[in-house]
Amino acid sequence: MKLIKLTAMLALALAMTFAATGCKRKVLNPTPLPGQRAGTPGGTGPQFGGDTGVPLRQDDSAIGKQPGGGELPTNWSRETVNTDAARFEAQTVYFALDSHQVRDTERMKLETVAAAMNSQPNLLLIIEGHCDERGTEEYNRALGSQRALSLREELVKAGISGQRILTETYGEDRPAVQGHNEAAWSKNRRGAFIAATPK
Amino acid sequence: MKSFLKLSLIAALAFATVARAEDVIEISKTYVPGSTPPIKVNISGFTGEVNEVLNFDLYVMGFINVPADQAQFLISGSNNGSVQGTVTDRAVASVSTGAGNVNRVTGYTRLNKAYTGGSLRRQAHAFADDIVLTLTGTKGIAQTKIAFKSAAAGSGEIYVSDFDGHNAQAVTHDGAIVAAPTWVPGRLALYYTSYRLGSPNIFHHDLSSGSRNAFARYPGMSTSAAVSPDGSRVAMILDKSGNPELWVCNADGSGLKQLTRTPEDESSPCWSPDGKWICYAGKQGGVRGLYKVSASGGAAQRIYTRGAPNPSEPDWSPDGKWIVFTSQTGGFQIHVVPAEGGTSTLLVDGEDPSWAPNSRTVVFAKRSGGSRRLSLLDVPTKQVKDAARISGSNSQPSWAK
Numbered sequence: 220m221k222l223i224k225l226t227a228m229l230a231l232a233l234a235m236t237f238a239a240t241g242c243k244r245k246v247l248n249p250t251p252l253p254g255q256r257a258g259t260p261g262g263t264g265p266q267f268g269g270d271t272g273v274p275l276r277q278d279d280s281a282i283g284k285q286p287g288g289g290e291l292p293t294n295w296s297r298e299t300v301n302t303d304a305a306r307f308e309a310q311t312v313y314f315a316l317d318s319h320q321v322r323d324t325e326r327m328k329l330e331t332v333a334a335a336m337n338s339q340p341n342l343l344l345i346i347e348g349h350c351d352e353r354g355t356e357e358y359n360r361a362l363g364s365q366r367a368l369s370l371r372e373e374l375v376k377a378g379i380s381g382q383r384i385l386t387e388t389y390g391e392d393r394p395a396v397q398g399h400n401e402a403a404w405s406k407n408r409r410g411a412f413i414a415a416t417p418k
Numbered sequence: 419m420k421s422f423l424k425l426s427l428i429a430a431l432a433f434a435t436v437a438r439a440e441d442v443i444e445i446s447k448t449y450v451p452g453s454t455p456p457i458k459v460n461i462s463g464f465t466g467e468v469n470e471v472l473n474f475d476l477y478v479m480g481f482i483n484v485p486a487d488q489a490q491f492l493i494s495g496s497n498n499g500s501v502q503g504t505v506t507d508r509a510v511a512s513v514s515t516g517a518g519n520v521n522r523v524t525g526y527t528r529l530n531k532a533y534t535g536g537s538l539r540r541q542a543h544a545f546a547d548d549i550v551l552t553l554t555g556t557k558g559i560a561q562t563k564i565a566f567k568s569a570a571a572g573s574g575e576i577y578v579s580d581f582d583g584h585n586a587q588a589v590t591h592d593g594a595i596v597a598a599p600t601w602v603p604g605r606l607a608l609y610y611t612s613y614r615l616g617s618p619n620i621f622h623h624d625l626s627s628g629s630r631n632a633f634a635r636y637p638g639m640s641t642s643a644a645v646s647p648d649g650s651r652v653a654m655i656l657d658k659s660g661n662p663e664l665w666v667c668n669a670d671g672s673g674l675k676q677l678t679r680t681p682e683d684e685s686s687p688c689w690s691p692d693g694k695w696i697c698y699a700g701k702q703g704g705v706r707g708l709y710k711v712s713a714s715g716g717a718a719q720r721i722y723t724r725g726a727p728n729p730s731e732p733d734w735s736p737d738g739k740w741i742v743f744t745s746q747t748g749g750f751q752i753h754v755v756p757a758e759g760g761t762s763t764l765l766v767d768g769e770d771p772s773w774a775p776n777s778r779t780v781v782f783a784k785r786s787g788g789s790r791r792l793s794l795l796d797v798p799t800k801q802v803k804d805a806a807r808i809s810g811s812n813s814q815p816s817w818a819k
Contacts, residue, residue, distance in 0.1 A: 289660050291637035297616040319683075355744050355769050356814055357598055357642050358699060358730045360618070361655060361662040361683035364639045368661060386657065387617050388639050392595045393572050399788060 288375035300415035307412035351404035363388035454798035460489035475546035501541035502532035583805030609643035699730035
């Protein structure tokens with residue numbers, strides 16, 4: 220009986236030694252890992268199969284009336300026009316923080332652009348919406364869109380066809396002024412008008 | 419005599435196991451965000467990169483490395499040429515000796531493994547995942563991937579890396595503004611937004627074949643793709659109707675359907691794991707909130723985030739229980755709220771969180787100076803570690819699931 224106790228203690232001590240050092244135990248069945256480059260992007264490995272996807276059709280059914288001056292034009296794009304960013308540079312509209320409302324102080328600029336569109340029937344317009352950096356990225360991308368679309372809506376109300384006006388958003392990706400203060404931010408919350416004519 | 423010794427060894431270990439049961443701390447798969455204590459382990463015997471990887475991986479999965487006498491589990495091993503290691507309980511058992519009962523440290527081995535192939539770094543990640551699976555019953559995330567954007571001077575590229583930011587590789591080389599990468603579940607494929615053709619369009623990019631095609635190229639903005647958990651549908655934000663709205667279509671591009679029709683903007687859709695709901699950031703009467711709408715259409719429902727104003731960038735946990743999101747007050751904070759809505763829990767400063775497959779770790783972006791970098795957060799313990807960064811502003815991470 221004494222012998223049993225002694226061997227039990229010995230066994231326990233042994234077990235504790237193994238646990239503490241962790242290197243005397245025989246390791247069974249090493250786990251093989253795949254090669255280092257397996258599954259990395261750009262490879263040709265077929266393990267995930269191919270998926271080419273299909274471009275969306277652009278001819279879906281009519282959508283109900285939305286703010287922003289109705290559906291965006293599909294018969295022209297930046298690639299089919301010559302652009303002139305300087306022509307309406309002085310008409311760049313600035314917005315309040317987190318807002319896409321056109322302020323009364325900015326309306327004269329819209330009237331100038333509308334007058335030019337009325338007097339030159341082949342003139343097209345791209346409106347770029349931009350934000351300051353004080354928003355999350357995709358929120359800002361949507362806000363930039365809304366700023367451009369708000370300006371478009373005002374021009375449509377002034378009698379300009381919405382099919383002559385395309386909108387773009389850059390969110391916070393293209394600040395006009397670098398900096399992390401209100402002086403920079405107030406210049407970055409903007410809608411810029413780019414004059415365009417068919418190529 | 420030899421077999422007698424063996425028998426008594428088994429008896430001794432069995433005794434130790436029984437005694438150990440009194441000390442076992444239950445490790446539950448459910449947790450309280452932000453206030454669950456980490457599991458204490460002691461990591462010994464490893465060196466250099468392997469030691470760093472094990473510490474990093476376990477930390478962002480809810481473990482903490484403490485002195486051996488405070489640890490619940492002892493992780494020991496070596497990395498001479500290859501990684502091998504064991505995990506043993508460090509529990510106190512009452513052992514009877516000639517001098518009466520004495521408390522002794524006992525070691526019950528739960529895991530004993532060695533690894534071959536790959537790099538030591540990959541072997542260390544594999545060991546970390548085996549430790550997590552052994553001790554929690556949940557699959558680890560140390561061998562998963564993330565995608566993100568890195569931007570500089572008005573343009574950027576989409577990158578894919580290990581979950582910890584290491585081994586980053588550019589998957590685009592366009593020199594254009596990019597945004598909002600997201601994984602196709604279970605595939606080595608991404609959707610992302612790129613301005614390479616002028617305006618923001620959504621592209622599908624198969625990373626194993628390298629083939630890429632424009633998936634949504636509408637006038638105005640097409641952005642923020644989110645693939646349903648079964649891969650059959652894609653939610654996104656389109657301007658085409660004249661306002662930023664939430665749309666959904668089939669993965670082959672057919673069946674395009676508008677889900678919201680508001681005078682405000684919608685952004686950042688994500689799916690419930692059962693594929694029934696799409697959650698997004700919206701606005702009503704100038705007040706920003708999280709909403710959900712049935713993927714087949716219908717009225718939107720508010721998901722309340724009490725304590726977290728101006729929520730955006732929601733992500734629904736793979737287990738369906740939580741929505742993690744960004745709240746904007748003065749700065750940006752990561753919050754989590756039960757998926758049905760309620761009182762939110764502040765976790766850490768940061769933005770644009772994305773859940774790991776384990777429904778507890780998230781990757782997010784945080785601002786420092788004028789740029790952003792990626793960081794990892796263990797939601798139950800609030801333990802945070804910065805991921806490796808590449809030059810430029812790293813943001814909009816998406817965790818492969």
